[in-house]
Amino acid sequence: MQYQISSTFSSNPQSLFSLVDMAEVLRPEMLDISNDTSSLASSQELLHVLAVDDSMVDRKFIERLLRVSSCKVTVVDSATRALQYLGLDGENGSVGFEDLKINLIMTDYSMPGMTGYELLKKIKESSIFREIPVVIMSSENILPRIDRCLEEGAEDFLLKPVKLADVKRLRDSLMKAEERAFKNLMHKRELEANDIYSQLKRAKI
């Protein structure tokens, strides 16, 4: 990003000059809202995926699939560890976990202890993490199971072995969603900047 927008304005009259500076910077034509969002992935971190599976083989496999698809990967071997990683295990509360940036959670369904379905429910109950898409993976094509997961808010249900095409599809749809959110935010900032500039012009500064 080539500009900085501050949305805080001091109402102190002595900061009039800073408002003038701000007006210069915020002149609409100076804002370079480019349509190039390829910098989104490079300036921000890559998509960060949390993968959960009790099988060593499958962990290795999904990790590779995700790396090949240019994602940052964290792999854990149980739902319990996933909750610990997210700070949802009740040990620490969620303090300090608001900054944890996870873009996607992919979990196996059948796991000893807590299942992927139960993990899905816990995530959807969390105020911090409920917006994160959760994908369930299973080796069994059981329709009632699939329905139950989708009803509970799963983003998708993938049959194992997971295909590279599945991962790419997920990543592309997530990137599009991030891109949309980014564009909306920039549009909003542009409107705000326009508004401020008009106000300043009217005040004949």
Added chain:
Amino acid sequence: MDALISQLQRQFRDHTISLYQQGFLDDQFTELKKLQDDGSPDFVAEVLSLFFEDCVKLISNMARALDQTTGAVDFSTVGASVHQLKGSSSSVGAKRVKALCVSFKDFCEAQNFEGCVRCLQQVDIEYKTLKSKLQDLFNLEKQIIQAGGIVPQVDIN
């Protein structure tokens, strides 16, 4: 050196094709190979190594669960290990092992002791056979590279 490389490459190609034709490997193994590159040249070997470790562990669990001397056989415990083995074998493309797990699972559900014991013996033989054949394949790869050659891409179809 070129003659040696060609010969090794031919052996590699033939061995690979026979593994697919004889049903030891399926498409999923091909997918694994696609994920390997110069940055991760040992990926396939590493995954397969984890798979064989899994085989040892799970088969030992199954054997223990099928041991009648400790009391009644818990078929659901056996079934749980079979399910896991079926999953791993599916993930690496170990076609024969996976097929055996399917029958094995049926015998568990039917609580058929003899059927389970037979499957256990077969699965043990099968994974060891695959391991040995893949070792030959990996050795050929190593020899080709050491001789300065390139490991050929084998088109199964």
